[in-house]
Amino acid sequence: MTAKASMVWTTLLILAGIFSLAFIFFTLFPGQVPDAAWQYFTPAEVERARHYQQTMRLVSILAFLAQIAFLVWLVASTRAAAWSDGALCLTGGRYYPALVIYFVLIWLSLKAVALPFNFYSSFIVQHQWGFSTQTLTSWWLDYLKGGVLDLILSGAGVLLLFWATGRWPHTWWAAAGLFLSGWLFISAFLWPLLVAPLFNRFQPIPEGPTKTMVTQLAGRAGLKVKEVLVMDASSRTTKANAYFTGLGATKRIVLYDTLLADYPPDEVEAVIAHEMAHWQRGHILRGLLWGIVANFLLLGLLYAVLKLTFTYEIARPGPYPPHLLVAMLLFIQLVSFLGQPVQNAISRCYETEADRVALELTGNPGAMIRLQVDLARKNLGDVALPAFIEWLSSSHPSPLARIQAVEKRGKSK
Ligand SMILES: [Zn+2]
Known part of the structure; x- marks a missing residue:
């Protein structure tokens, strides 16, 4: 690994560490709720929602950190490379079967790391707080269905990606970006027809x-x-x-x-x-276009970082060695996490715009305010978020901010 490469990886890890620590700090010590909240919520309601959201946030950040730690350990302990050699050995050196075995192994390991967090937050906590109406069997059925779907789709994606690295050694990232863009449109079109009905009626x-x-x-x-x-x-x-x-x-x-x-x-x-x-307002289409820009950027950066990190492996003819998959996953996870503020800022803009247009359509600010209060109360949504948490992780403005925006527009009418 070149000095430049280790600087890039260290910077990414340190930044993700700082973001995570700040996220945990503001989750544990959220500070005071603005006084304006008391007009709509009781202190007990605010506390209860905070407690619930605290648990959910801690589990989500710990799940993220556990997966990052696992991927870093795979690379640092050289197990990533050893497992890949093992897979090649098992298939008698045949590249694609080895890649499939290696992918399944990494995929299963990551699933295993995430499973306890997943089960705790989407089953145990949901039952503890009286939200879940799901039986254990039904939860496992959902989990397995989602897992199989993810295994097939991401497996196909990984095979195509590695094939592209052999076919276009210097421009595979652009080819992958193009393919992914097409796929985003196709899946956005087909998701409601093919995937959603697998889980709900x-x-x-x-x-x-x-x-x-x-x-x-x-x-x-x-x-x-x-x-x-x-x-x-x-x-x-x-x-x-x-x-x-x-x-x-x-x-x-x-x-x-x-x-x-x-x-x-x-x-x-x-x-x-x-x-x-x-x-x-065409928010799905606009969101997809942003997603496409982000994917090209992410893949271009991924190529640049892989070139710095695995100069020797990449220079060889043929597709990338399977063990690069772990570094790719680590990079994508870290950059996606660090890019969340941009993604969420765009999403919050759309939500604010949708609230504004909705008010014009209904002309009923009272109902919109009651809706936000009821949703926050019944779904235990945080009434107002610490600024950092909102910046990093919230796709919607907080209920209080949404209420205040409606109040302001209601008055200016
Ligand atoms: Zn919305």
Whole structure:
């Protein structure tokens, strides 16, 4: 490894360490909630939500650190290379079968490292706080289905990527970027049709007042909204939510059945208006375009860092040796973590814009404020986040910020 390479890796690790420590510090010591919160929430509500979110945040950062530690250990202990040699030995030196074995081995190890955190946060904690309605069998079924899907898709991705390193030794990263861009569009289009139904059941919203509300809102927003679906979220959680997904002909708004069951009609209207605002403003497409830019940047940087780190291995003809996979994963994990503030800042912009447009569509600031209060109360959302946590990890502005934005616009009308 060149001196430059070790500087790059050390910088990445130190930065990720600083971010993680600050994240843990502000999770444990979140400071005071702004006084404005007391108009909407009681101290007990704020405390309860904080406690729940503290647990969830600690588990998520520990899971991340455990995976990074595992990858660093693989590289530093030279096991990454030894396992790769072992795989090549096992297949009699045949490259692609060895790559497949090596990938599965690394994939399974990473899954094993993450599993306790995953199980604790999505099953045990969810039951402790009374959110989960899922049985243990159903949890494992979801986990296995998601795992198999991930294994197949990421396995195919890794095979293609390594094949490209042999085919285009200096420009594989651009080829991979192009391929990934195409894939992002295809998967955004197909996800609601092929993947979402593996986990949940979706039904068109029945005729009735909510359907009429959707039609009226769509008319005001100037949208041809064909699909508003109700998802059987209650088979897993008591939390309420909604989302906008798909691309082109597969665009749809999905409402949790828990939202329709537990929230008054004018708050449901505020949710639908918010999702329609995402639709009207093309947020999925704009998000995809940002994703494409980020992927090219990430892959270009990955190539540059691999060239510095594995100068000798890369100079040889043929595809990269399998053990480079571990360094690639480590780099991608670190840079994605450090790039979160940019991604989340863009997402928070879209959320703010969607709230603003939703208010224009419903003209009902009172319902939008009550919706934020109810969602925070029932889903135990942090009322106001410490600035650092919001900056690093929050895709949405905090409920209090969203409430205050509605209040401000309500007054300026
Ligand atoms: Zn949104």
